[in-house]
Amino acid sequence: MSRRLLAIESATDWLSIALLDGDEVVLMLQAEGTRQHASALMPLIDRGLSEVDWSIDDVQALAVSTGPGSFTSLRIGLATAKGLAFGRNWPAVSVSTLEAMALSVLEGDSAGITTGEGQGMLVLLDARRGQWYAGGWVRGAGSGGALKPILAEGLYAPEHLVADLGRDVVVVTPDRGDWRGEFERAGLRFVATLEGEHARPRADWVGRLGARCLARGDGGPASELAARYLRRAEAEAQRLGGPVEAGEVARVEGLEG
Structure with missing residues (x-):
């Protein structure tokens, strides 16, 4: 019901x-x-x-x-x-909060971002002090594939997050541009980004x-x-x-x- x-x-x-x-x-x-x-x-x-x-x-x-x-x-x-x-x-x-943001990319109209089976998503919120709230998910098998975690939700420094993630991802964050320098220096590999208003x-x-x-x-x-x-x-x-x-x-x- x-x-x-x-x-x-x-x-x-x-x-x-x-x-x-x-x-x-x-x-x-x-x-x-x-x-x-x-x-x-x-x-x-x-x-x-x-x-x-x-x-x-x-x-x-x-x-x-x-x-x-x-x-x-x-x-x-x-x-x-x-x-x-x-x-x-x-x-x-x-x-x-982070999982709901990931679901919006998986199932919603996400400004042209597509996530096929096995594609990883990294969701970021700026926690200040050089740290980020983050979680990672991957789309499961089939058209109705559910989210499966690939990175435990937590408070991360960029270098530790990248080491734990170990894969190419779509980055989802409302913090437009603020994350790029830190994570690129830490070695993050990303195939697409959803930033700003569309990622709130x-x-x-x-x-x-x-x-x-x-x-x-x-x-x-x-x-x-x-x-x-x-x-x-x-x-x-x-x-x-x-x-x-x-x-x-x-x-x-x-x-x-």
Whole structure:
């Protein structure tokens, strides 16, 4: 049975929401030119519900992008999702920001980029300080081939990432041009790139991936959603010593419900 689903993408500067009926996208809205997620997210959700003539009680499930990404932005998205779900018993699914970006290239209209069977994709988000949030996927066999991981999601310096990847890839990143010098010096071999606006994280792909997870029986209470920070906040790093290890998942403090 299909569910009406609200998807939230707040992991980066580019905030968006989507409403889906099953895995069919009914509407997607983006907050243009703002980093004020705290003041923009609920009005965006209210506007979306109004445009499709749904009430908040017509929503039956949640899909939330849980990073990696900005500490503050992730907290806002998760806090909003948990607040909306409180008392409503919605199933909720955590969606990787990077994997949803990879899916958009595999199945979406990606500015002429094609990915055949076996073609690797490297998805990058700038984590600053000379490091990058990254994950790698390859398209599986057949026209409906699913994504298969080839590089674990983590926090990487370019030279370590290239050594672990070891193959030619399509690079997907919203950080137009910023990555090239660092990764070319590290020896990255890429066959094509999707950069800038076309590569931004988007809630419609978070929703599609979330709907598939829910159809498999994944998901749970919204109170259990947790962010994939992959790096400690600066204050926490100073207190505990050193950055978070790649792959570590940090629960959102004070939002467990």
